[in-house]
Amino acid sequence: QKEVEQDPGPLSVPEGAIVSLNCTYSNSAFQYFMWYRQYSRKGPELLMYTYSSGNKEDGRFTAQVDKSSKYISLFIRDSQPSDSATYLCATLSNTGNQFYFGTGTSLTVIP
Amino acid sequence: EAGVTQFPSHSVIEKGQTVTLRCDPISGHDNLYWYRRVMGKEIKFLLHFVKESKQDESGMPNNRFLAERTGGTYSTLKVQPAELEDSGVYFCASSHGVDYGYTFGSGTRLTVV
Numbered sequence A: 001q002k003e004v005e006q007d008p009g010p011l012s013v014p015e016g017a018i019v020s021l022n023c024t025y026s027n028s029a030f031q032y033f034m035w036y037r038q039y040s041r042k043g044p045e046l047l048m049y050t051y052s053s054g055n056k057e058d059g060r061f062t063a064q065v066d067k068s069s070k071y072i073s074l075f076i077r078d079s080q081p082s083d084s085a086t087y088l089c090a091t092l093s094n095t096g097n098q099f100y101f102g103t104g105t106s107l108t109v110i111p
Numbered sequence B: 001e002a003g004v005t006q007f008p009s010h011s012v013i014e015k016g017q018t019v020t021l022r023c024d025p026i027s028g029h030d031n032l033y034w035y036r037r038v039m040g041k042e043i044k045f046l047l048h049f050v051k052e053s054k055q056d057e058s059g060m061p062n063n064r065f066l067a068e069r070t071g072g073t074y075s076t077l078k079v080q081p082a083e084l085e086d087s088g089v090y091f092c093a094s095s096h097g098v099d100y101g102y103t104f105g106s107g108t109r110l111t112v113v
Helices: none
Strands: A004-006 A011-014 A019-025 A032-038 A045-051 A054-058 A061-066 A071-076 A085-092 A099-101 A105-110 B005-007 B010-013 B019-024 B031-037 B043-050 B053-056 B065-069 B075-079 B088-095 B108-112
Touching: A004 A085, A011 A019, A019 A085, A019 A105, A032 A061, A032 A071, A045 A054, A045 A061, A045 A071, A071 A085, A099 B043, B005 B088, B010 B019, B019 B088, B019 B108, B031 B075, B043 B065
Parallel strands: A011 A105, B010 B108
Antiparallel strands: A004 A019, A019 A071, A032 A045, A032 A085, A054 A061, A061 A071, A085 A099, A085 A105, B005 B019, B019 B075, B031 B043, B031 B088, B043 B053, B065 B075, B088 B108
8 A cells, every 4th residue: 555645636627716736644543744845857846744643734725634534734825826836645654754645636727 | 045956957858878967055054855756646755865875875876876975065877778767857945954954956857758
């Protein structure tokens, strides 16, 4: 079983829409959860992280972790064409030295 | 500050040849990581250096892969001999501490034909 599962999409939305990106994870002991954004031909860039359960908000982005269902989400409000990218969820291993990544969801925001 | 630099950005080699990828981490970052993304799959961990020492190389696929980190600065990842299944994007990342704060490079796209 993979540590992190993510729907690859692709996802296409009109500008201004609310986007919901989701992942599930397998190990209830995982504590750190991250969302990375990756533009074409670039490396992943850390977008948001959360520790344990709960929500974290940063501007138009909200990261949410539900440990009871082992579900992590990223919400993007008022989506912009510049948000078009691949979004990767990840969790930090219990040893703290590697990330387990989802396969990524490709998002296109249409002007 | 300069980011994580990887080169070459692209490499096309024939099966059986040798390729060496290089990563220059952010100055002062003791932790250096190598990850790989094979087409259609998730990004997967290869290994972790702390300074010049290999902390964890559990993700290295086999003994055709050799990673080194000279003097705790830049790192190289050598594939010898390359096989078709080695094709993918190889990412390097560095961090100051063992935490979530990785900075990734743009990756080296390796194609073995």
